[in-house]
Amino acid sequence: MAALSVGTLVVFGLIAVALVLFVTETVPPDITAIAVLVALAVLQPWTGVRATEAIQGFASTATVTIIAMYILSEGVQQTGVVERLGVVLARVTRGDERRLLTATVGTTGVAAGIINNTPVVAVFIPMITGLADRAGLSPSKLLLPLSYAAMMGGTLTLIGTSTNLLASDLSRELLGRPIGMFEFTPLGLLVLIVGGAYLLTVGRWLTPARLPPHQDFTDEFDLDRYLSRVRVGEGAAVVGQSIDAVETTLASDDDVDLLQLKRNGETYLAPSSDQTVAVGDVLIVRGTLQSITRLTEAPGLRLLHRDDVGEEELVEGPGTLVEAVVLPDSGLVDKTVAATGLEGALHTTVLAIRRGETVLRESLDDVVLDSGDTLLLQTTDEAVDYLVSDGDLLVTHRSADDPPSPEEPAEAVAPLSPKTPWALGILGSVIALAALGVVPIVIAALGGVVAMVVTGTVTTADAYEAVSWNVVFLLAGVLPLGVAMQRTGGDAVIASVLVGSADVLPVLGVLALFYVLTALLASIITPVASVVLMIPIAVDTAARIGADGFAFLLAVTFAASGAFMTPIGYQTNLMVYGPGNYRFSDYLRVGGPLQLLLAGVVTLGIAFFFGV
Template sequence: MSIPPIVLTLIILFSALISFIFEFFPADTTAIGITVILIVCGLVTPEEGTSGFSNSATITVMAMFILSGGITRTGGLQVVRDILFQIGGKNLNKQIALMGIMVGSISAFINNTAVVAVFLPIVEAFGKKQKISLSKLLIPLSYTAILGGVITTIGTSTNILASGLSKQLGYGEFGIFLITPIGIPVFIIGLIYLTFFSSRILPDCKSINNDGFNVDYGMKDYVSEIIITPRSNLVGQSLRQSKIQRKFDIDVLEIIHNNIHFPQPLADRVLSLGDILLVRGSKEDLLQIRDEKGVDILANIKFDKRQFKDEINYREDKIAEVLILSNSRLIGSTLKDLRFRQRYNATVIAIRRGEELLRTRLGKVRLKFGDLLLVQGPKESFIGLQTTRELLVLEERDIETLRQNKAYIAIVIIFGVVTIAALEILPILVSSLVGVMLMIFTGCLKPGEIYGTVRWDIIFLLAGLIPLGIAMEKSGTNYWIAQHIISMGNYIPGYLVLVLFYFVTALFTEILSNNTSVLLMLPVAVEVAEGFGFNPVSFMLVVMFAASNSFITPIGYQTNTMVYVPGGYRFLDFTRVGLPLTFMFTFLVPFLVKCIYGI
């Protein structure tokens, strides 16, 4: 007996939701798996199953990532740094308001994840200068970036996806400024709340970086110098041949030979009598090396950040903190499995995981999202770390790595893309692709760099979930769900139906993800609106706003995850600030939609 298409689709849907919630696989892997199952079960054709990769929303999102990368790579966002430093002042409310205005305005046109990545080190430096705890600034940074993203249709990938779904459902794409009459009041009200209330609600945490690496990572007891003595059996061996880094839980950070500092890579450097090795390791391991290898342990290094930084600059070496992002493929692997030192030509000295500090057996620690790695290596190694999508280096980019002479060209290109699309001279898909080519032709981005600017996990997530929407439509699942909602809501006013959809979508966003929520809820919202005789566009806008605004948890949205550890937050800090904001918008956004676009 064959299973009815609606039942089969619902089984696949709920299985997908369970996989997303419990993270059995990465979200993009789950999405592609769903597509394969849908094709095998005959719920979609092979052409429909792969249509997500050619969908205009998917391609537009990819193009916007590249354009954002062009702005970041040229330092186009760095120009606001001086404004923040010059007029930020010492009043915390004024600082949050100014930061919010700048971040929100930029996030309306540039991917907000890229904006937060650039502003993190800027705000960190500003907080240190003004002696303000980062916990007072970083959640407002993330939330204002999220709020800025719903000022225009191109502010987030979620908005672009919703616009593409609207076209697919027969209601046409959204204009760039269609949501602006709602987005601006929402942004202003959200900014006022954050300006006057977040500083009172947020804890005054000791920032991870405020007092130097010695205090924050306890490196005084874990960074030492050992000297090769005449009795040592290491003389004449390379570091690789000696196998001391494999046998003992230590990392050699540099070798000093005749007062010359040799940084990574060190594996093939031959050890000589009198060489001094700067190592990270516990006292127990150092004593064991002393006994077995005939070395002497010198006095502990006082791991003073300023002194160490000067020394690093002198020898073209550096130390920085690196954040494991929620989409990183490094999650679940160990440093040893990844061959981290060989892969990135840098050494992990310590790992901070929330309030837990890991300094021993680092090679066997399985990485988790939000882990903060203290990494040491040559400056050129950090250029590679800055361009990977797996990690986020929590520091300002070196001036020499930015094409600052191209910054204004990149800004003009973005402005042109937005203007042409807003005037409907060309569709946003076409204007954004033209912008990508101009970024390459003008030298703002090199051809090989465009792949590193794209969040491929989001691209595959969109491409994999779009066929699920097709299957739900073809099988009648959307209609079935909508009819049940309609039958339960015959006596509910239209405004409260909008409130219901905002609430459910916002809940899905916190549990799943913003893009998954809009893909699942928007077609159902359209079916319900048509069944009630309401305006489907109003329902789509409510779902889009709810999916884009994630404030309750640090894992519901990428920017929240990015500030989680650097701000020294606890999980519930996001809930305390974000729950009132979500509750307020649950009623405000449907009200604004009703007033402006009707029900």
């Protein structure tokens, strides 16, 4: 075993702290990464990482290329091509579960190989949910395969995922050779075919139906005991008061939200109405039975015991109901519902929050939002449009959603932008230039960004907003950790331990071991951090046992791109967590066998296509 120096122990200590922070998310992962960067520079006498080297991650070709690819993906997304793919999917499937699942896996997998898989999944979630409803299927049966297919599709090309680009950068530094655009496409295609076959057979049986189809929003979030009608009679203190004043009083006194005012057949959405309360009005309110009972003990207010208040009534007038997921890089994360300003700025009321298996319905203003939370919102169409464009929330389902009819022309359902030829041509040119080696991928991608902006395919503002800056900072922050591992000999220490496995395992067995270890690590922390930590160790181990370092690098890369076993392992997993009403264990139940299957497929595939 290699000697443990003080520097090695310091770096291992930083890694241990970072892993704990990544897992617990006490602070956001990108902030943890920046903290690691700062610590490495401050402790330079032991880590060997100078300040200038600590920040070089921001200028690495992988980081810059990822920024450019986010913008190129945004340009393609704005053309409506992805939505058109959804219409084609609806035409092909026509309500059949097996065909719908096949089309979902195939379409998503291929699309994720050429544009960022996150926007693909974001666009497909509401469409898949609607198609499942129309076919009488549980959306849960389709959403998890949607995420898994997007992850596997990312292994088709160099630009499929950020981990691929990072691995290419590390391959150039450690082995003296970058990865070509389509160099591992045959292996990626094998992964997609085998993984897709699993999802259509065993995975289809293992994937649970957590949500019934065609379910009323109020039933889905079990709100029947929290919604009531209250009639305003003579002598009520609220008569003559503005809706805003009444709502403020109710919220502060009894934790009751005023949702709607109904008068003479007209319905007014409370947060956006300037009406004053009059005798004979009916108020639709949300609150616990105890709080509403206390409310109606006041003179002039009477609780109406009739049918439950359902979705149909809540969408009368200008209101609509939407289900939306808090995205990992959302500005709403770590804010209370009251502090988000949803009600004041967007006239939007949070009716319930689903977090894992728990649904929160009480004292919602004080709930601190977390990434992956699913919110049930009563809002307006204008507010929904803003929420979609703002990017803090992913609207996955709305009460007015109606999947496209097979008889409707595709042009009417999903019209393409006049800039579509420009966007597709620019993306194709970027891929071709990089694949032919005319210019490096980073230069081709940046040139594509310039072309996108110059042609008006994306605006400058859209370009900056398209980038997931948390991913960029995470990547730039953890890259120096790999440098520190090499400078202090930390990678050699771990490699010397793993080399011992070669005494009892063949080279293929050691290769599979690295796949499994990386997959486990990526499912707990981020795939980016897993690649940075594991690739130097894998390359060192390969050199010690006389194996091909590139083969071991590929095993780590493919394993990091397939963090199937937890909802926190990959962003698309988290995006479908709430809309599918999944449990944490569902990912292990469906993703665990898939992970083991692909461990064998990737190991044998690397041996066949590249040698070990």
